[in-house]
Amino acid sequence: MNRLYYILLTATILLPGCVTQFVPDITGEEKALVVEARVTDRNETYVVRISNLQPVYGEYPEPYVGISSVSVLDDAGNEYPFTYHYDGTFRSDSTVFTALPGRKYKLRLEGTEHVYESDFIEMKPVPCxxxxxxxxxxxxxxxxxxxxxxxxxxxxxxxxxxxxxxxxxxxxxxxxxxxxxxxxxxxxxxxxxxxxxxxxxxxxxxxxxxxxxxxxxxxxxxxxxxxxxxxxxxxxxxxxxSEEEFIYRENIRKTVFESGGLYDAIPGSITGNIKCIDDPSQEVLGFFGVSAVSEKRxxxxxxxxxxPDFYAYCRIDTVTVTAYQNGHYGPDVYILLEWWEPPAPPYYILSIHKECTDCSMIGTAVKPDYxxxxxxxxxxxxxxxxxx
Amino acid sequence: MIRRLLILMLIMLPAFSATGQQQSMPVTWDYAGTSFIDFASHAETSLPVRFYFRSEWVVGLKMPDLGEAPQLKEVLDAAFAGRNIHYHSDDRGNIIITGEYSVRPFGSVATPEGRSLPQTDYSGQESLTVTGDNQVYDIGNPSEAGRSGIITVSGYVRDISSGEGLPGVTVFVSELAQGAATDGNGFYMVNIPRGSYTVHFSFLGMKETSVSTRVYGSGRLDIGMAETYIPIEGAVVTARKNDALRRLETGLEKISIATLRLMPASLGETDVLKNILLVPGVKTVGEASQGFNVRGGASDQNLILLYGAPLFNPSHFFGFFTSVNADIIEDLHLYKGGMPARYGGRLSSVIDIIPRNGSTGEFSGKAGISPIATHVVLDIPVVSEKLSALVAARTTYSNWIMDLVDYPLLNKSRASFQDINTRLVWTPDKKNSIELSGYYSFDAFSLNNDTTYRYANTIGSLKWNRSLAGGAKLSLSASASLYDYNIGSNDIAEKAFDLSYGIHYTGFRAETDIPAGEVHHLNGGIESALYDVMPGRLMPAGESSLVSPKETGIQRALENALYVEDRLTLSESLSASMGIRYSFFSAIGPASVRLYEEGLPMSNATVTDTILYRQGKFYRTYSGPEVRLSLNYMITGRSSVKVNYNRTRQYLHLLSNTVSISPTDIWKLSDWYLKPQVADQFSAGYYLNIPWNNIDLSAEVYYKPMRNMIDFKGGAVLMMNESIEKEIISVTGRAWGAELMARKAAGNITWSLGYTYSRVMLRSISPHESEAINSGRWFPASFDRPHDLSLSFNYTVTRRFNFSFNYVYTTGRPVTYPVGTYQSGGLWLIHYSDRNKYRVPDYSRLDISARLLGNLKSKKLMNPAWTFSCYNLLGRANVYSEYFIPDGRNIRAYRLSVFARAIPSLSYSFDF
Structure with missing residues (x-):
């Protein structure tokens, strides 16, 4: 039903509309805690990522978010603590905790000032x-x-x-x-x-x-x-x-990726299922998801x-080997290929991009095991x- | 065939000298025995004369033989002798022929041959048609002169060229500062003391007509008014726009179709609703968007009445055009301030589309073609002077344009619209008239052969008007208006669906209008409306569809209103109107009402109970009085002050969570949770007529608090939602502003300049902080555009050529900017807050239009007209919206313009 968006686009193409980019003058900033977490039915380490809302422009603020302990609770009364990881995340111990379909889970965060909790969410099974x-x-x-x-x-x-x-x-x-x-x-x-x-x-x-x-x-x-x-x-x-997560993700999708049309909603603040239980005015962004997972490759x-020739940019020059060896091209060039058809002198094809001689600069040279x-x-x- | 001209405007001018001063004009050709029409055309080629006449006056008239080369005057005298045909010739060679009565120019003495105005029949039964001259007309029996007491003067005001009654003409007795307006048939009635008066008849698009009368007793005064668009050479007509000064309401705009046609049109279609955006106080979120906002009201707070029934979706093509054909309209009344008690049901404005009646005189028609649509209208006098029919149709052919565009998505897309209007008016006698009207509009839109949108409005209406003794009137009407839409998709067979929505209105109104003595004029009635809303039905489409049928229950409600209004003429300079409307609204079962835990936000988790109401149960009733007051004090004959207060209540809400309303938004009735919207408007105005150049100035201010308006929680799904109350956030608003206007409405050059400063602020009311928009602080509405300047200019260069332009400047609309970004699920997302804190750049647009009529010769089959217009001549890319898309850590900001360059168009139409 979001086709109305495309109708707008159609209409603006039929009529001489246009879209231009501009630099907005945004003033002021807002503070909010961002929590992103999911537990699944897989035997894997679950990650709770905690960060701050970043300003539109400017420096990244301090990574300190004031959360000292993170745990997931189930409806049977068990509590599974997560441990702080060096990159600012909290991680579960997969040998101790694997979530199960049919069970309900909730996330609890304790900070120096506030305590945050989600509702209990039931894990629904997922088909293949x-x-x-x-x-x-x-x-x-x-x-x-x-x-x-x-x-x-x-x-x-x-x-x-x-x-x-x-x-x-x-x-x-x-x-x-x-x-x-x-x-x-x-x-x-x-x-x-x-x-x-x-x-x-x-x-x-x-x-x-x-x-x-x-x-x-x-x-x-x-x-x-x-x-x-x-x-x-x-x-x-x-x-x-969960249904709540579906609505949340749908709202995010509409607000963040589908705004600006004639028939699009006025964007607004979208908060997830994590609330500050001692101060409701504290805004918490992000969602605690509980999902069963299936995969296919x-x-x-x-x-x-x-x-297209994706690597055309690599070949910037063809020079004689002698000229190269005389140092005419400086140290920051890389030889891609040597090419010699006598009686012409031998040539090098050069690049200024190191990744053109070493693809592991932009990928991995290790073949995936599968x-x-x-x-x-x-x-x-x-x-x-x-x-x- | 009619010599289209304003004979009678000529007559009223003293510039024309008396008869009998003609130079020698011998008739040298073989004239004897020819028809008068041939004679006249021959005379026009041979002699320096022009004839003006109606062909029906000279039917069968053969020219007598007066021998060789008689003077023209002799031939005419002989030809007209014994017939009720008279003529008048001026010193410019114009020979004006009149049937029935003669022309007596100012200062002349009645000719002794008895060719002057026939003696007035004092019985008061016979009427005379007067078109305004400097002669004094006697009404009633002069023997009654000197008696005291109130008598009644009544009559019909007709369009002189078509003979149709003109509704809505202001009739104003200047000495008494007392007025009336003609009804739908052009009938008026004034109760005045005996005496000598000048009566002014004025109507937009028509020349104002003033008649001097000596009123001895009750009698009849019929008036012929002429259109303005062919001014008489050399004549200086000083129209007096008393309208604004004298009528009671503040904030009433009358827009005639003649005015509309001269205004620049986007894509060549005269658009009846788009042009009201030039009126101070009327705004829109953005161009080409459906809906408009009047004095800070939301776009669902405008009642658009067509044939007396509400028109739910007045747009074609997703808001780019108005779905009402301009050909069927007489004029448009926009009530944005003082609202008469007879109107109700919406908070902010009423647009009463006054339909045109078909001609009872001659068959005529008009057809036209523009880049988008073609239209035809036929005036069919079924029974002469008794039964007229008007049929109009319009259709688009944009599909072939879509095929021409080199763009695959469009090639596979389809868009079309049609509308049809029919209107029958039967006037069996002078006391009764019956109107039967029908309207149908249809839009279909499909994209990429995938999802199809269809929507349709259907209106049917029957109305009976009856004149009663003492000038009272009674009218009874019944009408129905249906709006339905349907979304179908068959892209993937398993998911193919068909989703439909409908709102059906059935209404009845009985109204009476009673002039009661010198002081009072009463208007009262009852109105009843039944609404049936089918909020959504989802059906599988095709055999293999897995879509499960789902239907949300039909909502039904009854809205009744009783109203009475007294228009008081308290003194020569003070008049007032006191009205009250009492409306009752009942939501009718069957219904299931969910109850929620108190003190918690409504959600599925907090439902405590569900109450079921049986069919026919009035399970929730709202009612309340709506007071309508206005006072007009004429300070001098040229200035007045008015104050107004009115309350309005609205029981029908358009659920829309988008910036611009869309055709698939749904109307919802008030129910257990959804309270009626209520607004109060306080307004005051000062009106001044400057005699120099006849310029009208006005200044109006208003303050309007509103409550129980609705907004939605972010991302609420409105369609097929059984418990919409969970999604609703109640909003209160307050709007205020000042509207300044200067207007020159008469002459070759007419213009109007309006400036408005206005604000509209909203605040969400929620006991739960998590639900409040902007934490419960005031924020500007999306259509809050404080500064608004509009200039419209029209120059009638010659009788055939007309040039006009519009210029509009407004502050950019508010938008919401991001306040930050964050990472979630591997994506960078944007966080928005502070609704409508920023604004898009200011809006500025210039449109021009030029109209060329075909030649003005009478002997031709068609009257063609070419209209060239250019929308957004400056090609300014006015920003409709600003939006933001994440690009990794960065945010890309975009501006969208709907019309980013000039759009020229040429359209052609012809009358036949």
Whole structure:
């Protein structure tokens, strides 16, 4: 139903509207505690991240947030303390505490001045992802009216029990990339880059007879990135979330990512389920989520599309070896390739970017352990993209 | 065929000399036995004369044979002899032919041949149509002169060219400072003591007509008024705009369609509602957004009446156009200050769209084409002088434009709108008239072949007007207005759905208007409205859809009101109006009302009980008086002071949590939790007419506290929400402002300049701090735009060519800026607070428009008109909104403009 937003965009394109960027003059700042935490049914370390609201412009304020103890309580009266970690987070001990579906949990933070608590939230079970698949698609990824080709990753799932009605998905993606040149001067040529989802992907099935999710878009991978050149893998996490969290995330999505249109809501403060119990005027941002999780991984390789030359920027100059050795180019250049076709003198192809000789500067040279285990997961070989 | 001209305006001018001073004008051609029309056209080519006449006066008239080369005057005298046809010729060669009565220019002596005005029938039964001249008309039997007592003068005011009655004409007896207005049929009535008076008839878009009378007894005075848009060469017409000075209410604007047509139109469509944004005190959140705000009121606080029924969604194309066709409108009354007791149900304003009646005289029509739509209107006199029909239709063809645009999303999208109006007026006799009106508007919008939006307004209305003895009037009307929308999606078969909403109004009104003596004029009535709201029905679409059908219960309510108002003429200079309206509202079962734990915010967790009310149970009733008072004191004949107080109550609320209202917002009735909105408005005004150039000045101030308005908790889902009370935050508001206006309404050059300073501040009222917006502090409403300047200018260069422009400047609207960013779930998010603390840049826009009429010859089938207009001529990218998108740790700030450049358009229309 948020299509009205697109109607606005349509209308503004039909009519000669425009969008320009500007620098706002924002004065004043506000203090608020930010708490982000989730417990799952996985046997993993849960992380409670505590920070301060940052001003729009200016320096990061002190990381001190005045929280001294963090714990999660369940409805059976157990308390699981979290321990302070050097990076400002509090972490659980996975050998002691693993949350269970059907149980209720709440978060408690104690600080020097205030005590903060969430409500009890019940963990709903989550079904497995039935299928995760990808297909070539033309999509308006960057902005309306500008379509681009790529692969749409989607999933289907359903919960026969009907218990899980509110879903959230996140993903992490990893892809292999190789420089299109080989030379002994290079330190690392094959690497893996990773990224995480950067959107809020939630859905509720309350309006449906059964809790079934069909063709839910997860990620769109355009040919304009280097993700699909060699091999690509996406790990999708499916969470069951509470109704309160669904409403909260939906509000965040609308307010933060969908503002500005004719039919968009006036943005306002959105607070989660964590409250300061001794002073209600203290604003607490963030949410304590309780979710069961299921995962599925998808590989995409052998994509036969045409890609831009992502590494054109690496080759800045072609110089004779002699000139290089005479130091004409200074120390801050890197040899990518040596090239000699007698009787011409030998040449170096140079770069000023170190990462062009060492891909571990922008990725990792360590192959992920699952990278060749594609037999364990379904390997999807996408047919040649007919368009490009 | 009519010689379109204002004969009668000519007549009233002393500039024209008496008859009989013609130069020699021999008729040299073979004229004998030709029709008068041929004779006249021949004479116009051969002699320096022009004829003005109505063809029906000369039907069958053959020119007599007076031998070789007689003088024109002889031929005319002979031709008209024995017929009730008279003529008058001036020294400029204009020969004006009149049927029924003769023309007697100022200062002349009645011709002895008996061609002067027929003797007035003193019985008072026979009427004479007067169009204003410097002659004194006798009304009633002169033998009664010298008697005392109040008598009644009544009659019809008609458009001289079409013969249609003109509703809403101000009739004003200047000596008594007493006035009246014509009813829907153009009928007026004034109760005055015997004496000599000058009676002024004025109406926007028509030339003011003044008639000197000697009133001996009750009698009839019918008036023919002429349109202004063809001024007479050389004539200086001094129109007197007494209207603003004399009427009681502050803050009443009358806008005639003739004025609207001259104003610049966006995309070539004359827009009846967009132009009211030029009126001081009327604002909007942004251009091309549906809805407007009157004196600090929310956009759901405006009652738009079409055929007496509320029009729920007056917009086409998501607010870019008004869904009421300009062709069907006579004029528009906007009540923003003093509200007569007969109107109620909304807090801030009433826009009464006065429909035009079809012509009872001749068949005529008009069609036009603009870049967006095409429209046609037909005036069909079904039974001459008895039954008229008006049919108007409009449709868009923007779909092909969408196909032309090289943009895939648009190619697959569809947008269309239509509207149809029909109106039948049956006048079986002079005492009765029956009006049957119908309206339908439809919009469909689909995007990318995916989700389809449809919405439609339907209005039907039947009204019976009856004149009673003593000048009293009675009218009974019944009407219905339906607004329905539907959202359908079949993108994914399993998720395909069909969601519909509807609000249905059925209303009845009985009203009477009684002139009671010299001092009192009573108006009273009862009004009853039944509302049925279908708040939402979700249905699966197609076999494979998994969507489960869901229906929220129908809400029903009855709103009744009783009102009476006395318009008092206390003295020559003091008049007042005292009105009271008592409204009752009952929410009717079946209903289930959730009760919540006291002292805690309402949520699913705090529900303690649910009460079920059976069908037909009046489970919650609200009622209250609405006092309407106004006082007008004429300081001099050219200045007056008015004060006004009124209270308004509103039982119907538009649930909208967006900046601009959208067609899919829902109307909700007051219920257990949702209290009626209440506003008080105190206003005062000073009005001054400057004789030099006839400029009207006015200054009005107002203060308006409002309560029980609604806002929503962040991100509330309003559609299909069974317990909306959980989401509602009650808001009180206060608005105040000063509106200054200078206007020159007559002459070749007309203009108006308005400046408004106004504020509207809101504050959320919640016992729970967590729910309060801005922690319960006052914050400006989204339409709070303190400074507002508007200038509109029109220059009638020639009778065929007209040029106008509008300029608007307002303060930018308030927006909310981020106060910080934070990281959550791996994303950087923006935190907003301090609602509406900042403002977008100021708004400034210039529109121009030029209209060229076809030639003014009478012998042609069509009267074409070309209108060129340019919206936002300066091409200024006025900022509609400012918004923020996180980009990692940084925030990117954007400005959105809806119309970022000049939009020229050309439209063509023709009368036939």
């Amino acid at each position: 992802i039935d299928s995760l698949y990808a297909g070539p698609e033309e999509n308006e990824f960057y902005r309306p009216g500008q379509t681009t080709w790529g692969y749409q990753v989607s999933l289907d799932t359903h919960d026969p029990s009907g218990e899980c009605r509110f879903y959230m998905w996140t993903y992490s993606e990893t892809w292999e990339f190789r420089y299109p040149y080989r030379s002994p001067y290079m330190i690392n040529r094959i690497c893996w880059k990773s990224a995480r989802s950067a959107d809020i992907n939630i859905l509720n099935t309350t309006s449906l007879d059964e809790s079934r999710v069909i063709k839910q878009p997860v990620a769109f991978i355009t040919n304009e990135t280097d993700r699909l050149i060699v091999k690509y893998s996406i790990l999708v996490r499916q969470y069951s979330i 998808l590989f995409i390789e052998n994509v036969q599309a045409q890609f 990278w060749d285990e594609s037999g364990q997961f379904k390997t999807v070989q996408i047919p040649r993209d007919e368009e490009e």
